[in-house]
Amino acid sequence: MARSRRPSSRGDSRSGIDSLPKASRGTIREALRVLEQKGLIEIKLGVGGGAVIKGVTIDQMSESLGLLVQHQQVSLDHLAEFREGVEGLVATLAAQRATKQDIDELRALLAQAHDHLTRGISHWESFIRADEQIHFALSRITGNPLFASVLKTVHDNIHRYYESFLPGDEAVMRENFQDLNDIVKAVAEGRGAEAAKLARSHVRRFNRRMREKQRRDSKEGTRHGEDGS
Numbered sequence: 001m002a003r004s005r006r007p008s009s010r011g012d013s014r015s016g017i018d019s020l021p022k023a024s025r026g027t028i029r030e031a032l033r034v035l036e037q038k039g040l041i042e043i044k045l046g047v048g049g050g051a052v053i054k055g056v057t058i059d060q061m062s063e064s065l066g067l068l069v070q071h072q073q074v075s076l077d078h079l080a081e082f083r084e085g086v087e088g089l090v091a092t093l094a095a096q097r098a099t100k101q102d103i104d105e106l107r108a109l110l111a112q113a114h115d116h117l118t119r120g121i122s123h124w125e126s127f128i129r130a131d132e133q134i135h136f137a138l139s140r141i142t143g144n145p146l147f148a149s150v151l152k153t154v155h156d157n158i159h160r161y162y163e164s165f166l167p168g169d170e171a172v173m174r175e176n177f178q179d180l181n182d183i184v185k186a187v188a189e190g191r192g193a194e195a196a197k198l199a200r201s202h203v204r205r206f207n208r209r210m211r212e213k214q215r216r217d218s219k220e221g222t223r224h225g226e227d228g229s
Helices: 014-018 022-037 058-070 076-097 100-118 121-141 145-165 170-188 192-228
Strands: 041-044 050-053
Touching (some): 076 145, 100 121, 100 170, 121 170, 170 192
Antiparallel strands (some): 041 050
């Protein structure tokens, strides 16, 4: 059981399990069932069947983080603190490594965000998605797949906080777009330190906005509860 296995390799076959003592067979079958539920292996039946190891995907990472968020083991502040550090580093590396094609992609995504901005608050959701795409593009530009996968996972789960606590109005959209525009400009000009500073400030400001709305909503809920009692 301690041997290292690669994705798509086969584990012990059912016939191999059947050769074990009865108590061991039950334990191993239960372990395999749990691993299959987690999406880590696939059980193939028939001749030559057995447990096939599956590669871990970004979706599985996102699901695991999502469970932590839902059970309040990872708070908005935890996510924001993590983003502030990581996205600052991502912006620095993107400024150092971006090609002309990368810059063209960032500017195209920025143009999409601007289009949603000009259409007003009815395009709020599309604007937020365009914002995320710019962050994902920056992480890809680093050339480090860890940044891309981790930030995708974080953004997938912080979006539920956007829906609940980020005040959706045109002033916020304009401020957000200006942040994105400044970050892309700094990256395009190779100003890594400035890009990092802007990215951290961007994350910090929007975390503050969400915390403020979270506190207001909490106070209103308490007040309504007192009025109804």
